[in-house]
Amino acid sequence: MHPRIFFRSTALLSCALPASIALAQEVPQTQPDPETEEQGDGLSPSSVGTGAADDNTIVVTARRRQESSQSVPIAVSIVGGEHIDATGSFNVGRLQQLTPTLQFYSSNPRNTAVNIRGIGVPFGLTNDGIELGVGIYVDDVYYSRVASATFDFLDVAQIEVLRGPQGTLYGKNTTSGAINITTRQPTFTPEGSLEASAGSFDFRQVKAALSGPLSDTLAARIALSYTDRDGTLYNIASGDNINQQNNLGLRGQLLWEAGETLDITLALDWSRQNPVCCGTVFVGTGQTQRPLDRQFAALAAAQGYQVPNSDPFDRTTDLDAPLSAVNELGGAALKANWEVGPGTLTSITAWRFWDWLPANDRDFIGLPITTLSQNPSRQDQWTQELRYSGQLDDLDFVLGAFGYYQEIRTQGTQSQGPAASQWLITPANPLSADPSVLDGLTATNDIRLDNVSAALFGQLSWHLTDRLTIQPGIRLNYDRKDGSYVSVVTNGIGERVTFASIDPLIVAQRAVLAPQSFTATFSDWNLSYDFTASYELASDVLAYATYAKSFKSGGVNLNGVPSDADGNPILGAATVAPEVIDHFEVGIKAQALDRRLTANFAAFRTEIGDYQTLVTNGQLGVLRGYLANAEKVRSQGVELDLSFRPTARFNIYLNGAYTDAEYVRFDDAPCPPELSGGTTALPGQTPSALGTPGGFSPENCDISGQRLPGVSRWAFSYGAEYNHPAKLLSISGEVYFGYDGSYRSGFSSNATPSIYTNVDGYSLSNFRVGFRSDDGLNLFAWARNAFDEEYFEQLQVPSGNTGLIVGNPGDPATYGVTAAFRF
Template sequence: MHLTSRRSGLPGSNHLASTALATALILTFPVSAMAQTLEAPPQGAEAGAGPDNPTSVGTGAADHGEIFVTARRRTETVQDVPIAISVVGGEHIDATGSFNVGRLQQLTPTLQYYSTNPRNTAVNIRGIGVPFGLTNDGIEQGVGIYVDDVYFARVASATFDFLDVERIEVLRGPQGTLYGKNTTAGAINIATRQPTFDFEGRAEVSVGNLDFRQAKAAVSGPLSETVAARLALSSTSRRGTLWNTTSGRWINAQDNLGLRAQLLWQPSASLSITLAGDYSQQDPECCGTVYVRTGRTQRALNRQYEALAAAQGYAPPSTDAFDRLTDLDASLNAGNKVGGASLKAVWDTGIGTLTSVSAWRFWDWKPENDRDFTGLGITTLSQNPSQQDQYTQELRLSGGEGALGYTLGAFFFQQSVDTQGSQQQGPAASAWLINPSNPLSADPSVLDGLTATNTIGLDNTSAALYGQVNWQPLAGLTLRPGVRLNYDSKDGDYASVVTNGEGQRVTYQSTDPRIVAQRAVLAPQAFSVDYEDWNFSYDLTASYEVSDEVLVYATYAHTFKSGGVNLNGVPSDADGRPILEAATVAPETVNHYEIGMKARFWDRRATLNLAAFRTDIANYQALVTNGSLGVLRGYLANAGQVRTQGLEADLSIRPSLRFNAYANAAWTDATYRTFTDAPCPPELSGGASPQAGQEPDQPGTPGGISPVNCDISGARLPGVSKLALAYGAEGNVPVTLLGQEGAVYLGIDGSYRSRFSSNPTPSAYTWVEGYALTNLRLGFRGEAGFEIFGWVRNLFDTRYFEQLQVPGGNTGLIVGTPGDPRTYGLTLKHVF
């Protein structure tokens, strides 16, 4: 079966041509207005982004003045930062419907986001960050998510709506000598709008098809001469995009609520203290998949999907994934709550600016899934409720004048995670999971009611000292050496108790054939694991101002990603004892090289930023099966070496206040350099293990011989497109509407991603074909702050998959999550 990502009847070349034509129409739309006003945008340094001063995606260029960022923990313009950084303004986030990190990847080509549910979410930059396909609480993220300087340890926060955001900075490459938590792939730095001493507010309401409803509001103003407050809220709901024929309901809906309150105290010009609190919740019926295809594995034919389904008279509701039909029979839920409080103090001490950020955060996760991905009662219950508490404290001192400046910091992080999981098998499990040659497969009672109850705990402590110096030995030349000393400690516990339908404990000591069959499906295990380590890392950036408008830079960084512990279970020996050497994962060692250029030309009407990079990772943390341990169970371990390298370009042009356009591109070559004991793809899995002198059979040979593990050295990393693009334009003409001066505008935003692997080991069955998405908006923006616009997202109703999955068992079943269909709606907005 061919997996197409294009609308039926619309070939890919015609689709891209249609996108190009639509873009061309936008580009020609405001020509007359451009001819009238080709003056350069004002170059004052006071103006920032806002409703009358939109920013370009990527470069952050604006119509008025400079856009300031805090990527290096100090306020400076985007073009002065010797870091590859993409900046997206809050107004563009609102206009394009990019209300969470998943949507943000359509604007920033170097960002990859994949999610089967909030807990099983991966946010990567340049192809690296977290292992693809397996969530493990004991492993660190490689991409840090920060909101107003507060580190968010749980990537589940990436699924929530952005709330009252001023701008988002996506930093590419290691950031450990400037940020609290060490991040080897990059950081997403989210800055919200702050309390003001002038009264202001904003309100926005959107409605659309699929019962889409979204409301946002914020108000800010003084409470006294020294105290100001800001309150913001957001609510989003939308009907699901998949129809569940079993429950008779739409699933994979959106149901988000967010609140944020901030209180600012400025007793003097040198001191400001901000107390902030936020709370967000989701409660959708989520997250389901649809049948996509099957592929031959090396299991016996009577143990592959078609035969197993036929034996129970089962067929999926549709074999066309884009009918968007599923028949999942287990309960689905993605209840998700996050929140916390922070206290930030900024004090100008005279010798430098001292910043203190104290924060507490929580995460409460209440999921329910259908782990067999079918309408059969194979796995009738699967849930892993989890609760997290997180405490962070960061201190930074930044100062220096003239040729010498510095940033010194200390960071402390403490996290506790408690998880209570359970999985239960149903009446269809015996016939599906036990070999048909075993008479027990015909007895539903063997596996019906078999239950594993898991208890998982983690205590995670991290502390660091870091710093960076800015030294200008010559005019225009700046050297920025940085260092980091890091300590990590992780203590974990894992216990899985298995009981059968009769209430008996399933143990390794029993030789009862029924217990043996049950143990092959759900195995008991218990262990404790401790990890402790120190790491030292460093980097050096050299930048040179070729002219007032051109900056070139080069960076080398030697850094690490902290080691961790396996908390999803580890392999066991023949007697059922956990193999504790597999319970810990060593740190990754990272060597990163980058050169770049930032330039403005055409009297600052155009901005072009370029970067070339290479990152080499040793002891890469990945999902493995290690034959040397005599087991085939998957777990996280150090896989070998990985390399990611590429080229990136961000271009924006703003010839007048009547027109702007941007184009961002990323070519990324991310591959395993050495990975000799990887899990095999489904087409090479499920067969007998080779005996001495035997060679594995060809892929997809039913009843064949499968390798114990596979050497995928040289293969591409999962989830990474070699080519990713983001592009757009907006033109406007002045008009008077309902007595209000303003402008009518037409805007387009598009993105393209080439094909990528959707399995940790590349498989012929799980390549997601490349796709292009186009969004359009038409509206009126008034000078008095009123705005109304209509929007269409996925204009061409492109058929594409966000992700494909290989369910366990090597049956050959492939399921997937279709991307959103065409959506459209209307937004009313007022800023005052």
């Protein structure tokens, strides 16, 4: 039986299986449990931010059951829905400003990386053939596409950011952490909300939700979110402001309480992004080891080209190829909850789709070198999870099974333009003077993946005494990936470009776009396990220690692989081995002063063998990047979360992380741009110094001991809020002033660290001032990046190794107002 048919059939059959587990979003209508109630603003001691409107009880579902956040022996940060709204953290990119251990980088929705503690997915171009290390879950449904992280949060009640491997509790194995998003659920008491914002750059945002009963046993909830903002870069080639925001999201839920012990929820959602996006700006150039006449300055001068502006924070670019970032996703989920025996049985059946319709300017400048670069993609996924959780005397338990099938189909095109010959062919070759040689050269790609995963998992919490608990967990996982990559290249007159031809014209063309075809399969079983011991040192003081052995599934390369001298794909590079993870962590969670002061501490070390990383071929048009295994990396560090509410009118928080993440051993890595592009040094020849035009380049480089990309050593978030009783037009309430700041130290922005792509550290400051009434009205003005900090989200080195450096500037200062009402 085909895996797709199997999973679809299983999903349909499971619809009849009732199950239940109490989720955090299902709890707010009940009264707080005195044993789990926490003081303050509804943000747990391990949480981030302030927000007086949040619920007083923080209940987390990190271990698939209701627990006080302080009793969970896991490093977890929690952000309440009210604080998300107050700080404008409407997607994961904004969320990283509140959670120092989270890293988010995106050059467009598809090429997005979400990491925790510096690990998760390779930094750079996304490769569909590998798994995420950070799982994204919305109401227990796994989102396999990291592009979902760029969408607006929709009617969110709470977000939990869990650090460290989570495979013995969650549906899909996640080796570096999980983002667990809980939405507000249908209620039998009518309620609703409406929020509207307007600000600089023509920012407009509307959020609305309505919930209530349809009958004694049926309740429904519908929510909408719309965000629109003008672009922060000006493209002189098109006359458009680019890098816009244009997001629309809808979610509907229907809850059926079929009995006292049975409830079933159907959820439907759909979201679409359609901005003019995504572009970069010129940052500078750096010398490589290519011949001087093939570096950026000489190539640009030969065609009379000048960059539009040498100051990247003038935010001007001249991209002449079409730009598009249409991103659409949605799906349906059916969750059945049945309290049976000593626990609850849960069935979660879900289907999700993702459509990606891009267009990019892959030469990054205003010359018609690459005139079309787009790889539209369609993904469908089906998931089925069965889970039983409960309690037997001194044992809490979770037992589960998970099935997953994913289908990805990508058909794309890359075409060269009339400026390509002079830019891409060496000037010594007479063909470089003929624009027709490369004009119209086109690669047509057909990329496919079928991905099957199945798992059994479980975890026990055995309370040996009132203070001591041990928690073993285990997961048995099977993964299979079948991938294919076909790239057919034709020239401007329709001829096939092949490796069989010795025609100088064809030879020059295939040096720019090379045909390739291969299939690859990866399949394997693995066993993960973890063990946690926790001990209550005193009232409100919990210490814990964890060891986890985890695996990240192997994968297949779907961006192409290197070829041998005859043009045959090197199939040894078509698959990448699984990652093997050893994770160690100790922590303390403590509260004092009647729980007005909370201090949580965690220290960790994660060692990864066969780390899946992205390597880049420096040659033009051959490969932009493919996957490989680094022998070993490790991430280690400490994290501190502090929250203090000295009075009911004032609260303050500080969250910090020190993360030391490096390649322990990677002795055959690609070299950085400053050591690439020259003649390969033969045995006995000494490579030239950095940035020596026409010099000798190493065949590969040993980057052992160097930093992993995308992670700062130091990261902090901090803030405070003060409120005071007041009246506005006879409406009773309080005025408030809030501040939220963040700091990240510098980081590497290239898979192999380069002197040209180190991003400087930066700090951001956000302010808000407003009035909150006692009956749900909230009016406030806000400023984000209030001091107009100039910073880069990332720097990039385009293929070809010409020395060009481009970047993605962070948002400038923005200002606006928000009016919100809840009832």
